Amino acid sequence: xxxxxxxxxxxxxxxxxxxxxxxxxxxxxxxxxxxxxxxxxxxxxxxxxxxxxxxxxxxxxxxxxxxxxxxxxxxxxxxxxxxxxxxxxxxxxxxxxxxxxxxxxxxxxxxxxxxxxxxxxxxxxxxxxxxxxxxxxxxxxxxxxxxxxxxxxxxxxxxxxxxxxxxxxxxxxxxxxxxxxxxxxxxxxxxxxxxxxxxxxxxxxxxxxxxxxxxxxxxxxxxxxxxxxxxxxxxxxxxxxxxxxxxxxxxxxxxxxxxxxxxxxxxxxxxxxxxxxxxxxxxxxxxxxxxxxxxxxxxxxxxxxxxxxxxxxxxxxxxxxxxxxxxxxxxxxxxxxxxxxxxxxxxxxxxxxxxxxxxxxxxxxxxxxxxxxxxxxxxxxxxxxxxxxxxxxxxxxxxxxxxxxxxxxxxxxxxxxxxxxxxxxxxxxxxxxxxxxxxxxxxxxxxxxxxxxxxxxxxxxxxxxxxxxxxxxxxxxxxxxxxxxxxxxx
Amino acid sequence: xxxxxxxxxxxxxxxxxxxxxxxxxxxxxxxxxxxxxxxxxxxxxxxxxxxxxxxxxxxxxxxxxxxxxxxxxxxxxxxxxxxxxxxxxxxxxxxxxxxxxxxxxxxxxxxxxxxxxxxxxxxxxxxxxxxxxxxxxxxxxxxxxxxxxxxxxxxxxxxxxxxxxxxxxxxxxxxxxxxxxx
Numbered sequence: 110x111x112x113x114x115x116x117x118x119x120x121x122x123x124x125x126x127x128x129x130x131x132x133x134x135x136x137x138x139x140x141x142x143x144x145x146x147x148x149x150x151x152x153x154x155x156x157x158x159x160x161x162x163x164x165x166x167x168x169x170x171x172x173x174x175x176x177x178x179x180x181x182x183x184x185x186x187x188x189x190x191x192x193x194x195x196x197x198x199x200x201x202x203x204x205x206x207x208x209x210x211x212x213x214x215x216x217x218x219x220x221x222x223x224x225x226x227x228x229x230x231x232x233x234x235x236x237x238x239x240x241x242x243x244x245x246x247x248x249x250x251x252x253x254x255x256x257x258x259x260x261x262x263x264x265x266x267x268x269x270x271x272x273x274x275x276x277x278x279x280x281x282x283x284x285x286x287x288x289x290x291x292x293x294x295x296x297x298x299x300x301x302x303x304x305x306x307x308x309x310x311x312x313x314x315x316x317x318x319x320x321x322x323x324x325x326x327x328x329x330x331x332x333x334x335x336x337x338x339x340x341x342x343x344x345x346x347x348x349x350x351x352x353x354x355x356x357x358x359x360x361x362x363x364x365x366x367x368x369x370x371x372x373x374x375x376x377x378x379x380x381x382x383x384x385x386x387x388x389x390x391x392x393x394x395x396x397x398x399x400x401x402x403x404x405x406x407x408x409x410x411x412x413x414x415x416x417x418x419x420x421x422x423x424x425x426x427x428x429x430x431x432x433x434x435x436x437x438x439x440x441x442x443x444x445x446x447x448x449x450x451x452x453x454x455x456x457x458x459x460x461x462x463x464x465x466x467x468x469x470x471x472x473x474x475x476x477x478x479x480x481x482x483x484x485x486x487x488x489x490x491x492x493x494x495x496x497x498x499x500x501x502x503x504x505x506x507x508x509x510x511x512x513x514x515x516x517x518x519x520x521x522x523x524x525x526x527x528x529x530x531x532x533x534x535x536x537x538x539x540x541x542x543x544x545x546x547x548x549x550x551x552x553x554x555x556x557x558x559x560x561x562x563x564x565x566x567x568x569x570x571x572x573x574x575x576x577x578x579x580x581x582x583x584x585x586x587x588x589x590x591x592x593x594x595x596x597x598x599x
Numbered sequence: 600x601x602x603x604x605x606x607x608x609x610x611x612x613x614x615x616x617x618x619x620x621x622x623x624x625x626x627x628x629x630x631x632x633x634x635x636x637x638x639x640x641x642x643x644x645x646x647x648x649x650x651x652x653x654x655x656x657x658x659x660x661x662x663x664x665x666x667x668x669x670x671x672x673x674x675x676x677x678x679x680x681x682x683x684x685x686x687x688x689x690x691x692x693x694x695x696x697x698x699x700x701x702x703x704x705x706x707x708x709x710x711x712x713x714x715x716x717x718x719x720x721x722x723x724x725x726x727x728x729x730x731x732x733x734x735x736x737x738x739x740x741x742x743x744x745x746x747x748x749x750x751x752x753x754x755x756x757x758x759x760x761x762x763x764x765x766x767x768x769x770x771x772x773x774x775x776x777x778x779x780x781x
Contacts, residue, residue: 174677174679175675175677175678175679175680175681175682176676176677176678176679176680177677177679258681259707259708259709259723262702262706262707262708262762263706263707263708263723265707265762265764266702266705266706266707266764266765266766267706268764268766269764269765269766270765270766271766275764275766276764276766277639279762279764279766280638280639281635281636281638281639283638283762284638285638285647285673285675286638286647286671286673286760286761286762287671287673287681287682287684287760287761287762288681288762289671289674289675289677289678289681289682290675290676290677290678290679290681290682291638291675291677291678292681293677294677388680389680389681390680390681390683391680391681391683391684391685391701391709392666392668392680392683392684392685394666394685394701394709394710394711395711396709396722397708397722397723398708398722398723408723411705411706411724411738412723412724412725412738414738416738416739416740417740419738419740420766477724477725478722478723478724478725479720479721479722479725479727481711481720481722484713484715510715511715511716512713512715512716512718512720513716515713515720516725526725549735549736552736552737553736554716554718554727554729554735554736555735556716558717558729558730559715559716559717559718
């Protein structure tokens with residue numbers, strides 16, 4: 110007997126794990142589940158392990174103190190050998206983990222895997238998704254920079270809207286009256302102890318149920334799930350058309366997981382770590398905070414919702430969404446599994462994907478944010494000033510100096526909060542322009558108090574020149590008629 | 600003779616043991632919950648608020664709005680720079696002031712003052728406010744948060760110490776001496 114075998118037997122005599130491990134790995138799975146569609150769960154687990162390992166490595170250097178966190182990140186980036194790479198692996202790992210968990214969820218939903226008897230597996234999975242998002246948010250806070258600081262402010266502002274308990278929740282979340290050292294410390298505790306601990310426990314439960322109940326069979330259109338008969342049918346399937354998980358199906362999991370790890374490493378190597386952006390000093394207000402990729406859709410939603418709908422949407426929306434996810438297996442626990450016969454399920458996924466995608470795309474452009482430096486940075490296009498009078502040029506100056514440009518673009522530069530003004534003279538008459546400038550309205554501030562009559566006249570004179578060549582500016586026909594009747598030419 | 604309705608000695612001891620553990624757990628839970636909620640319970644009755652000096656009144660020119668910074672009254676050694684806070688000080692005339700939090704009343708991003716157009720603009724979601732802090736446009740549902748202030752011996756002080764948030768702003772605004780007309 111060889112020595113290694115002897116050692117193995119010595120341990121197994123005491124641990125007695127060889128038999129159960131063999132049983133687990135060789136349990137029969139339906140042949141057609143050995144598919145590339147069934148690899149996302151194991152890939153999520155592998156990325157989670159990568160996150161644990163890189164997280165521990167980062168904790169060797171990182172200091173969870175409001176005063177020192179930012180500089181310890183700089184140390185990691187610049188002073189510690191390969192510190193930047195470990196940070197990059199952890200950051201890209203988190204992006205990949207959120208993405209893979211979402212893809213896994215969509216696959217499981219479309220393949221009807223949440224139906225009887227796997228309802229609890231799905232519910233635990235929903236909590237795993239929430240914890241993954243919780244890790245993403247708390248991790249973003251630990252990268253204690255300007256975005257993290259103001260992101261916490263946004264989180265606190267949202268939480269403060271909770272009726273009655275709002276102020277208490279804000280202080281509990283911040284660990285005090287302001288965003289400061291105590292806030293970072295408690296997010297560190299959440300990110301490093303509380304949520305990972307729960308994640309590990311829930312992952313074990315999730316896996317245990319996958320093993321006990323068997324992997325969801327490949328859904329066949331017309332093969333309906335019934336509580337009374339499913340267990341027997343599944344048993345028959347694995348008996349007749351089953352194969353041991355190892356090695357029949359596992360090789361795809363292994364190849365995919367390794368490819369994902371390679372992709373994370375490649376991104377980390379090529380793109381490097383995320384931030385940190387500016388030092389988290391609240392007295393530096395020249396900042397435009399933006400959330401990380403997976404929360405960009407929320408950033409867009411918060412800009413586009415009508416003010417009156419914001420609080421209900423923020424407080425009730427997530428509760429409804431989570432409830433729907435949790436109740437899903439009870440609402441449709443039986444019946445058709447195949448996505449080919451579940452058009453509403455497919456359309457729901459598409460609708461959510463398109464919505465989130467559109468919001469994320471919009472958040473990249475952020476047309477609702479004023480361009481804070483446009484008034485001093487973007488020149489008025491030369492062609493718009495060609496052949497203008499002194500008054501009109503004076504108006505162009507007023508246009509720049511009064512920060513109109515921060516919200517209105519000319520020649521496709523400037524803010525997009527308000528409409529582009531390249532052809533505003535075609536849309537509004539002189540009187541309408543004066544009224545709009547002085548009184549504001551339609552989401553524009555009133556400038557009446559901040560413009561002298563001379564400035565208003567000049568500004569409107571300039572705005573009246575903004576029309577395409579060959580297209581006449583808008584005119585008030587009734588005004589012309591009234592002037593004609595009174596004997597004056599317009 | 601064993602009786603089904605009778606409790607065995609070991610059964611009783613086990614139940615007593617569970618009860619004992621329950622009592623100890625409850626007794627321990629009181630200080631633990633008290634510790635976890637300490638930041639909430641301390642914040643009641645505006646205990647976090649304090650008068651913070653911003654500087655001499657004549658550092659703020661009349662009818663202008665300037666950025667001022669102050670150190671938060673409750674500081675921990677680990678706070679670092681985060682305990683520094685900025686605010687916008689508008690001196691209307693004489694001892695009449697308005698002191699605004701930099702945090703937008705929408706979601707707390709830092710608003711910037713543009714003296715030329717007399718507007719505060721928020722870089723996040725496009726909220727805008729007039730020079731008196733009232734809402735001009737954008738998603739905010741209200742004007743800027745205002746600190747209570749007092750002027751004594753040529754010094755201006757504000758009542759600060761809490762992050763102003765839109766849902767919980769009632770405690771922060773309208774405390775202390777306010778200008779009669781904004």
